[in-house]
Amino acid sequence: MINELKSVPEPTLRRLPVYLHYLKDIYKAGKSEVSTTNIAGELKLDPTQVRKDLAYTGIAGKPKVGYDVEVLISTIEDFLNWNNLTDAFLVGVGNLGMAILGYNGFKKYGLNIIAAFDNDPAKIGREIHNVPVLPIEKLSDLIKRMHIHIGILTVPATEAQKITALMIQGGIEAIWNFAPASLKVPEEIVVENAGFTTSLAVLTRKLAEKLK
Amino acid sequence: MINELKSVPEPTLRRLPVYLHYLKDIYKAGKSEVSTTNIAGELKLDPTQVRKDLAYTGIAGKPKVGYDVEVLISTIEDFLNWNNLTDAFLVGVGNLGMAILGYNGFKKYGLNIIAAFDNDPAKIGREIHNVPVLPIEKLSDLIKRMHIHIGILTVPATEAQKITALMIQGGIEAIWNFAPASLKVPEEIVVENAGFTTSLAVLTRKLAEKLK
DNA sequence: AGTTAATAGAGAAAAATTTCTCGATATAAT
DNA sequence: ATTATATCGAGAAATTTTTCTCTATTAACT
Numbered sequence: 001m002i003n004e005l006k007s008v009p010e011p012t013l014r015r016l017p018v019y020l021h022y023l024k025d026i027y028k029a030g031k032s033e034v035s036t037t038n039i040a041g042e043l044k045l046d047p048t049q050v051r052k053d054l055a056y057t058g059i060a061g062k063p064k065v066g067y068d069v070e071v072l073i074s075t076i077e078d079f080l081n082w083n084n085l086t087d088a089f090l091v092g093v094g095n096l097g098m099a100i101l102g103y104n105g106f107k108k109y110g111l112n113i114i115a116a117f118d119n120d121p122a123k124i125g126r127e128i129h130n131v132p133v134l135p136i137e138k139l140s141d142l143i144k145r146m147h148i149h150i151g152i153l154t155v156p157a158t159e160a161q162k163i164t165a166l167m168i169q170g171g172i173e174a175i176w177n178f179a180p181a182s183l184k185v186p187e188e189i190v191v192e193n194a195g196f197t198t199s200l201a202v203l204t205r206k207l208a209e210k211l212k
Numbered sequence: 213m214i215n216e217l218k219s220v221p222e223p224t225l226r227r228l229p230v231y232l233h234y235l236k237d238i239y240k241a242g243k244s245e246v247s248t249t250n251i252a253g254e255l256k257l258d259p260t261q262v263r264k265d266l267a268y269t270g271i272a273g274k275p276k277v278g279y280d281v282e283v284l285i286s287t288i289e290d291f292l293n294w295n296n297l298t299d300a301f302l303v304g305v306g307n308l309g310m311a312i313l314g315y316n317g318f319k320k321y322g323l324n325i326i327a328a329f330d331n332d333p334a335k336i337g338r339e340i341h342n343v344p345v346l347p348i349e350k351l352s353d354l355i356k357r358m359h360i361h362i363g364i365l366t367v368p369a370t371e372a373q374k375i376t377a378l379m380i381q382g383g384i385e386a387i388w389n390f391a392p393a394s395l396k397v398p399e400e401i402v403v404e405n406a407g408f409t410t411s412l413a414v415l416t417r418k419l420a421e422k423l424k
Numbered sequence: 425a426g427t428t429a430a431t432a433g434a435g436a437a438a439a440a441t442t443t444c445t446c447g448a449t450a451t452a453a454t
Numbered sequence: 455a456t457t458a459t460a461t462c463g464a465g466a467a468a469t470t471t472t473t474c475t476c477t478a479t480t481a482a483c484t
Contacts, residue, residue, distance in 0.1 A: 005420060005421040008417065009440075009441070010414060011440095013417055014414065017392070017409040017412075017413040018394055018410070021369070021392055021394065021409070022394065035461060035462085036462080037460080037461070043394055047461085048444075048463095049441090049442060051462070051463070052463090055462095055463080060463090061461075061462055062449085062451090063448075063451085063460075063462045063463085064449075064450045064451050064452085064460050064462080065460085066460090080416050080417050080420075081416045081419070082416065086419075095314035095315055096311045098311065099307040099308045100307075102307035103308070109409060109412050109413075109416070111412065149423070150415070173422065174419040174422075176411070182230055182234065188422070190415065192411055192412075192414050192415035193411075194411040194412075196406065198226050198229050198230070199388070199405075200229075200321050200323065200406075201226065201321075202222060202225050203362070203386055203388050203402065203404040204292050204293045204294060204298070204321070204322055205225055205292050205293065206386070206402045207293070207298075207361060207362065207402050208217060208292075209217040209219055210386075210400070211361070211385065221470075221471070247430080247431060248431080248432080249430080258473060258474095259431085259432095260473060261471090261472060263432065264433095264471095264472085267433080272433090273432050274432075274480065274481090275432045275479040275480045275481085276432085276482085277432090277480070277481075278430095278431070278432080279432095
């Protein structure tokens with residue numbers, strides 16, 4: 001039972017990167033200490049909520065002062081495992097897939113995309129932003145051989161389940177799904193849906209509510 | 213007070229597009245009726261939860277049968293206002309901005325991107341996937357003149373607040389923010405953060421928890 | 425027609441999440 | 455040293471969200 005990680009409420013988890021970004025901002029601006037009163041005020045949240053969220057990461061603050069910004073940043077990053085690079089495969093080198101390959105900031109978030117896969121002969125064999133594009137046929141086997149844990153899914157919705165099956169066959173642990181589809185996976189596989197449509201639904205509905 | 217739209221719990225809102233996708237799938241497959249038992253089983257949710265979610269859209273089901281799939285689809289789409297096209301501007305024609313411009317499925321979600329903005333002279337004046345790229349200087353004024361309600365923000369985090377200010381100056385109503393930054397906006401502006409990092413945090417933490 | 429089975433919908437209960445209250449503690453000012 | 459102030463952290467309360475329970479309704483079967 002040693003080293004077991006306690007599960008965190010998902011709302012908390014979703015706020016942590018928001019804190020992190022703000023903390024990096026003020027760190028760059030020279031602040032070395034910060035209180036939850038300050039964070040909450042800036043991000044329009046409740047101070048107690050921020051305190052409880054931060055408590056999950058295990059950090060301790062000092063009364064009257066708050067938290068050491070530098071320590072807090074690295075504690076959150078550790079908590080999210082963003083200080084360890086994890087290799088990942090990306091499948092689907094379309095518009096979105098290319099954009100993701102082109103964004104070279106993922107290393108900051110612990111993600112290292114080492115290969116991409118597609119079925120378009122025009123793309124296979126090429127390198128996109130220094131990442132080689134390989135044929136889908138090799139996906140399963142390479143996941144297995146290279147012990148890849150994270151698969152990034154940027155294929156059309158129609159292909160999503162098929163590719164998912166291949167990933168699982170190879171032994172993938174987690175899938176970052178950008179397709180607007182809900183994947184069928186065994187219980188133990190981590191799936192995080194990052195499709196635009198969820199977010200867009202929130203936007204369009206709130207706008208409709210606002211404009212009556 | 214007539215025509216006031218009741219506000220929906222956000223968790224519900226986030227599930228609606230998931231239902232919608234599944235419903236379209238089974239509709240294509242020829243099913244004309246569906247029960248929440250079925251939906252919930254397929255999406256691994258609780259049937260009562262699905263029923264309560266759907267109830268927000270105002271649809272009524274029939275005992276023993278469930279809901280008419282076609283009616284349900286269009287009811288959800290109406291609810292999200294995806295049956296009305298809303299014009300939008302996109303700002304920041306980088307990797308992600310281009311990918312979004314290249315995805316021509318947004319009309320299905322009620323979104324019509326009619327112009328893009330950037331400060332790169334090499335891009336200004338060109339058309340990307342039939343959308344003209346204009347200089348940032350014109351952003352504010354065109355939002356005002358064309359009564360644009362939705363701004364899509366795909367600029368680097370460092371520019372995000374600056375562009376946000378320009379959008380608000382023009383009178384934007386809602387911002388779909390893809391930058392990993394939390395924007396400062398007046399209370400009445402709708403902001404939906406769609407940055408990757410939130411989603412990635414959930415993925416990497418859950419994976420870390422799973423692998424202990 | 426009567427019976428059975430499946431499901432919607434309403435309301436209650438349970439669980440999760442957020443917000444409030446308060447005592448303890450560290451810092452700065454007097 | 456004493457006092458005043460800001461904030462953490464623990465626990466309680468309130469709120470929101472999810473899950474459970476039950477009744478009524480519809481359709482298919484006997």
